[in-house]
Amino acid sequence: MPASQLAPDIPADVLAAEQAHLAASRAALKAMREHAQSLSADAAGDWVSQQILQSLLDQRVAALADHADTPLFFGRLDRESPERSGRESDEEHSDREPVDLPTTIYVGRRHVHDGHSKPLVIDWRAPVSRAFYQASPSDPMGVVRRRRFGYHGGALTAFEDEPLSEGVELGPSKILTDEIERPRTGPMRDIVATIQPDQDEIVRATLAQTVCVQGAPGTGKTAVGLHRAAYLLFTHRERLARAGVMIVGPNRAFLSYISSVLPALGEVKVDQTTVAGLLGEHAAPEDPLVAAVKGDARMAAVLDRALWLHIVKPEEGLVFTKGAYRYRVADYEVREIVASLRGTTRYNPGRAALAQRLAHMVLVRMEQRGESPDDRVQDAVARSKPVKQIVDAVWPKLTPEQVLYRLLSDREFLAKAAKSDLSPDEQEMLIWRKPYRSWKSAKWSAADAALLDELGDLMERTPSLGHLVVDEAQDLSEMQLRALGRRCRNGSATVLGDLAQGTTPWSTSSWQSVLEHLGQREGEVTELTLGFRVPREVLDYAARLLPSIAPGLAAPRSLRPGAGSLSVRAGDSVAEAAKEALAKEGSIGVIVPDARVAEVSAELAGLPHAVLDPDSAEEHRLLVIPATLAKGLEYDHVIVVEPADIVEAEPRGLARLYVVLTRAVTSLTVLHDRPLPAELTA
Numbered sequence: 190m191p192a193s194q195l196a197p198d199i200p201a202d203v204l205a206a207e208q209a210h211l212a213a214s215r216a217a218l219k220a221m222r223e224h225a226q227s228l229s230a231d232a233a234g235d236w237v238s239q240q241i242l243q244s245l246l247d248q249r250v251a252a253l254a255d256h257a258d259t260p261l262f263f264g265r266l267d268r269e270s271p272e273r274s275g276r277e278s279d280e281e282h283s284d285r286e287p288v289d290l291p292t293t294i295y296v297g298r299r300h301v302h303d304g305h306s307k308p309l310v311i312d313w314r315a316p317v318s319r320a321f322y323q324a325s326p327s328d329p330m331g332v333v334r335r336r337r338f339g340y341h342g343g344a345l346t347a348f349e350d351e352p353l354s355e356g357v358e359l360g361p362s363k364i365l366t367d368e369i370e371r372p373r374t375g376p377m378r379d380i381v382a383t384i385q386p387d388q389d390e391i392v393r394a395t396l397a398q399t400v401c402v403q404g405a406p407g408t409g410k411t412a413v414g415l416h417r418a419a420y421l422l423f424t425h426r427e428r429l430a431r432a433g434v435m436i437v438g439p440n441r442a443f444l445s446y447i448s449s450v451l452p453a454l455g456e457v458k459v460d461q462t463t464v465a466g467l468l469g470e471h472a473a474p475e476d477p478l479v480a481a482v483k484g485d486a487r488m489a490a491v492l493d494r495a496l497w498l499h500i501v502k503p504e505e506g507l508v509f510t511k512g513a514y515r516y517r518v519a520d521y522e523v524r525e526i527v528a529s530l531r532g533t534t535r536y537n538p539g540r541a542a543l544a545q546r547l548a549h550m551v552l553v554r555m556e557q558r559g560e561s562p563d564d565r566v567q568d569a570v571a572r573s574k575p576v577k578q579i580v581d582a583v584w585p586k587l588t589p590e591q592v593l594y595r596l597l598s599d600r601e602f603l604a605k606a607a608k609s610d611l612s613p614d615e616q617e618m619l620i621w622r623k624p625y626r627s628w629k630s631a632k633w634s635a636a637d638a639a640l641l642d643e644l645g646d647l648m649e650r651t652p653s654l655g656h657l658v659v660d661e662a663q664d665l666s667e668m669q670l671r672a673l674g675r676r677c678r679n680g681s682a683t684v685l686g687d688l689a690q691g692t693t694p695w696s697t698s699s700w701q702s703v704l705e706h707l708g709q710r711e712g713e714v715t716e717l718t719l720g721f722r723v724p725r726e727v728l729d730y731a732a733r734l735l736p737s738i739a740p741g742l743a744a745p746r747s748l749r750p751g752a753g754s755l756s757v758r759a760g761d762s763v764a765e766a767a768k769e770a771l772a773k774e775g776s777i778g779v780i781v782p783d784a785r786v787a788e789v790s791a792e793l794a795g796l797p798h799a800v801l802d803p804d805s806a807e808e809h810r811l812l813v814i815p816a817t818l819a820k821g822l823e824y825d826h827v828i829v830v831e832p833a834d835i836v837e838a839e840p841r842g843l844a845r846l847y848v849v850l851t852r853a854v855t856s857l858t859v860l861h862d863r864p865l866p867a868e869l870t871a
């Protein structure tokens with residue numbers, strides 16, 4: 190039997206049987222949905238419980254929707270013997286009880302069963318589905334035959350068989366290749382039918398395991414991160430529904446591009462945000478060198494000292510008057526309390542504890558005088574004016590902004606806080622050239638946002654999520670990584686990135702260091718090496734930049750040769766190149782130096798197009814994209830305008846050029862009037 194079998198050789202009866210299984214599965218899903226719709230929230234006792242239950246039922250009904258154009262299942266496994274879809278020993282499996290599984294199972298986007306609880310489709314994330322992605326002739330994992338299905342629209346039109354128990358090498362899968370080659374339109378789609386074995390390893394890593402993935406452009410890092418989130422939510426539904434999962438991406442354009450992947454996988458309760466969205470949308474312009482100092486992890490110790498320097502040595506005791514009596518706490522006693530609290534709590538709880546401890550001392554004095562005050566009296570004393578006055582004087586109420594304002598505007602204070610952690614030159618760099626009138630009118634930069642967040646955490650503990658997926662992590666400063674690390678302090682992370690695509694002043698050159706600042710030292714660094722997006726010819730061209738931007742990295746590999754995909758032209762017009770691309774199938778991205786967006790858009794005036802706008806859901810086949818927004822995105826046809834300008838626009842301009850040259854799925858056209866950067870012609 191041939192390793193693969195495709196139309197027109199497909200036996201009609203086999204295809205008809207598979208189509209019948211699809212029809213039966215669809216009907217069963219419809220019945221499941223109708224059943225969910227028939228459930229009533231009235232059984233819940235009170236109004237609030239009813240609302241909660243109704244919202245859960247609504248979610249369940251929505252999750253059971255059948256999308257006619259999305260394949261309900263995409264694979265089938267014929268196995269040696271039935272087994273139970275039991276819980277994996279170390280995994281808190283989803284909400285279903287183990288069931289007996291038939292020898293033949295269908296793998297799809299979600300679980301579907303008939304009226305007798307017989308599974309018709311098994312969720313791709315279930316343990317038993319793993320073999321669909323991992324089984325091979327050398328390790329069949331109990332699978333005799335793997336069948337992949339091909340769809341046209343929503344109709345099942347083809348299949349392809351891979352015999353796994355005969356020890357025969359498998360040929361290339363046409364269904365898989367077709368899926369990877371499919372032209373891109375609109376937002377990113379899921380890859381659930383074609384996850385590769387090395388990607389699957391990452392997707393299914395256990396919840397406790399932090400994974401860090403280095404991968405060249407288009408190796409599927411983002412796709413893997415999103416599927417891992419979906420896998421973890423399925424496998425640890427209850428725990429993660431409580432603790433939360435969050436995806437952090439580089440910018441809003443990227444978030445909008447990836448926004449439909451998780452909902453398509455049935456996961457709607459995942460926050461997707463940017464670092465700015467998480468830490469505050471501060472964007473005051475800043476010299477990259479200053480930003481680099483602010484992004485350095487040494488700032489953590491400086492901020493810690495800056496905050497605690499606000500504690501003033503108590504010089505006076507407390508006098509609390511009640512009726513005819515005065516109760517005193519001596520100055521040395523106040524000093525002792527402050528000293529015992531300092532360093533043992535966060536700043537704000539410390540303030541509250543100081544008030545309570547002072548009140549407690551007053552209560553002790555009252556008892557010594559024969560009174561018997563209760564806890565309410567202690568609270569009242571803690572809130573009383575004399576206690577508040579002492580607390581405010583000794584342990585003042587502060588906001589992160591007040592502390593940072595003082596640090597960046599007061600040389601002497603900065604020197605005290607910095608000690609030897611920052612050199613005098615670095616301290617001088619940090620001081621604002623033009624100070625603001627007050628902390629309230631200060632304009633903060635993106636780097637300041639991470640400092641404010643650090644101060645916020647020194648004052649009050651930041652709650653931790655269950656799992657964090659951090660994309661384009663090479664671009665984050667050490668202080669930003671610390672901020673993200675706080676948010677997975679009691680959980681784990683999936684860290685994704687490419688050292689060659691670092692474009693910020695603080696881009697990292699080591700994943701070990703990223704993990705360290707994230708507080709996930711035990712995280713495992715792994716690599717994805719095969720590119721699914723960029724044709725080989727284009728990737729080889731872009732890789733000429735690698736010796737200059739990331740000398741340690743090996744040249745990336747591509748799955749697709751893409752002969753004729755690259756065209757480099759001097760003096761050609763962007764409108765002509767765009768017209769050529771419009772005559773072909775698929776999306777078109779014209780990536781230009783940020784400063785030339787308006788000019789290029791004017792040149793394209795005769796062609797319907799839009800300028801990429803992260804805040805607008807409007808879709809256009811032809812888009813003009815500022816180079817700094819292109820990260821993480823992809824287009825079938827990419828036209829890059831004036832590489833030399835892109836390189837010169839920023840300190841890590843060569844890395845930016847590498848990013849924009851690697852956005853193409855089918856063709857890359859490079860247009861230049863100026864000479865190309867030397868690194869590209871070498």
Ligand SMILES: Nc1ncnc2c1ncn2[C@@H]1O[C@H](COP(=O)(O)OP(=O)(O)OP(=O)(O)O)[C@@H](O)[C@H]1O
Pocket residue numbers: 368369378379380383384385388404405406407408409410411412413687690721722820821822823851
């Ligand atoms: N196993 C796969 N099957 C089909 N398509 C895949 C697979 N893996 C990745 N892709 C596709 O390859 C393209 C690139 O994937 P993705 O954007 O996740 O790569 P990346 O490594 O994050 O790239 P970059 O570093 O450039 O941001 C996407 O269109 C994705 O859907």
